[in-house]
Amino acid sequence: MRKIQRTDHLIATGSRKVLKGTEGVLSIPLALVMAVVVTAALGSIGLMELQRREIALQLAMDTCVGKAALHLKKTLTLVEAANSRMQMERVTAQAMTVFSPPAMEALKAALQLEASLQDLQIQFWNFKRARWLAERGCATGSVPWPLPELKWVRPLPDFWGQKPLDWLGRQPSEFQIEVDHSPRSSAARVLYTQKKIELTSLTKRNWYAEWTSARFIGMHRSNIR
């Protein structure tokens, strides 16, 4: 026991020196090796966590861009369908002015209802556009490109009632929705296919949404620079 205690101190035995604490299991090199191993393991786990977060971010951005694209598709479909119905109702109303004035009044009310529903759909979309910017797109610290503006205007009503909506200028054939969160981005577009309605000269538009590649990101980044 006494011998062991003695080795705890720096003692000289002839030309050889014994350092204090040599019997300790955890020496400095061992502690260094442990530190390196622990650091490497923690670093790897951290990197893996970063990669997992990147995937989670991509999925979150896809979800919110997808929701916005489907909302836009629904709005475009509903408003254009209401426009088509209104055109037909107005033609019927014009015929009814001669044959059945009470029926014309009913059609006028129907036109008013269609117009109100259209306005409501457009207001919903405008509300989403404002929230999109306020919440920065997906509420993930991303940079959102503003949602497309629906440039519909309603002409003043005439004798037969409300008129269908008109697009101000030329209506685009596709709308792009995009979010950027470097290094990831998410984009979708809403576009239409045109189909001719049988036995008429009219055509029907079918709006659909699909994923696409980011288009505005480069523009946005160059603006930042």
Add this chain to the structure above:
Amino acid sequence: MKNIRGQAALEFLAGLSLLIAMSVGAASIVQAEWSRTQCAQAVFKATHTALRGLPLGRSKVRVRIVATHDSITGEAQCGKSKERITLLRLEAARF
């Protein structure tokens, strides 16, 4: 005196060998997890790129893409683990 120094060396060697064994074990677990994560991410990225109709970039992991009307599936074999992911086309997605 000599005996005590020998004991310290023995304890050090025993500790070191234990540490090495633990380190090798931990490294192999981390390495396996790492390659699995890399594989999963490569499969996700490739499938996501294919979903957008873009050409697949070069990758260490060979990802097989299967496209259907509603979805795109990417799968890859990375060592012992097999990664498979299915992403829905927008019209088929439910949020």
